[in-house]
Amino acid sequence: MSGARRGTWLLALGLGSSLAPALAAGQVRSRGAAYALPSAAADTTRAKSNGGSASSGGAAEGAVVRGYLSSWGLPPLPGNFSFSDSGLVFRSTSGSLSARAATVSLAYVDDENGRAHYIFRIDSGVFETETPGALLEVATHPRWLEQQPSGDGTAARKSAGAEPGVLLQAARDIGSSGYADSLYRLFGQPRAPIGLIGRRGRAAGRLGEYIASRDSLALDPGHMTGVAQLRHALAHELGHRWQLKAKAQLAALWSGVPAIRDPKRYGYDDRSEHQAEAVAFAVNFLQTTATARPAMAASSLSLLEHYELLVPGTTTIARYLLLQPVYRRHPLRPFLASGRLTYALEK
Secondary structure, eight states: OOHHHHHHHHHHHTTTOSOOOOOBOOOOBTTBEEOBOOOGGGTOOOOOOOSOOTTHHHHHTTOEEEEEEEETTSOOEEEEEEEETTEEEEEETTSSOEEEESOEEEEEEEEETTEEEEEEEETTEEEEESOOTHHHHHHHSTHHHHTSOOOOOSOOOTTTTSOHHHHHHHHHHHHTSHHHHHHHHHHOOOSSOOEEOOHHHHHTTOOEEEEGGGTEEEEOGGGOOSHHHHHHHHHHHHHHHHHHHOHHHHHHHTTTOOOOOOTTSTTTTOHHHHHHHHHHHHHHHHHHTTTOOGGGHHHHHHHHHHHHHHSTTHHHHHHHHHTSGGGTTOTTHHHHTTTOHHHHHHO
């Protein structure tokens, strides 16, 4: 793939996009497991004013709510929602994500470790916070939000019209990357080269699929908006491969792991998809914290709590992966792999 064509694909794929498409739960069949893409409208709709407090806007404007945003099923990013005359805007702490929200609703409250975690549906994602403040008020009385400019909405799937050859090269590029090599060392490498989702799979909205009978993996970069989504899909599908190759081992690891609570979260009420998503979350967490200094262990492990809240089992899988040679130098290995988690958090 020439540098020009590669650059064209990266722009089309939307490396700078703030949101990524959803991965809806599929079923494990004899042919393998697959991601499917639901409609954004199924997740939440813009709340309508029911005559709520007219003063809610004044309370909201200028407020800042700290928490963690999980866009379209991807792992959560820490950051802040701010309320201003431009609307409700999220900016991640790292600066990698910026998005304006048009819809807010309270999904549920999760009492974890004696603390209340408020889970809001924000457009096609969820935002988790322990201090909801003005966000709770706006979700209850949305008049202020209705008066603001429309949100950015979901990122367009800009590369859907790209040539099949370009998309296949994109899929094979991620499959031959250093990131993929680390996954193969953990979960093994499929016999067949990575391919593209077929016509039927595309019609069903699938983004990734592992076909056990052929030990092959297919992706659909044309309906993803960023490399983060592509990496996540690869880890998830290789997680399915690991499920089939190490059933007894994974069953032992999974003992006592609670189910996903959120009915709209990928993997809800489907153990196989839940496990594969925990694999993808765990890999993302270990990659995200790979360069953290030892002094940052407490904040890194606190981040893991928020991954675990959305996809239970992430911590279990991360502990296991840290015992593998590929992560022998990971800065969190002394804490997670040796049971020093509580000590690190107390520090």
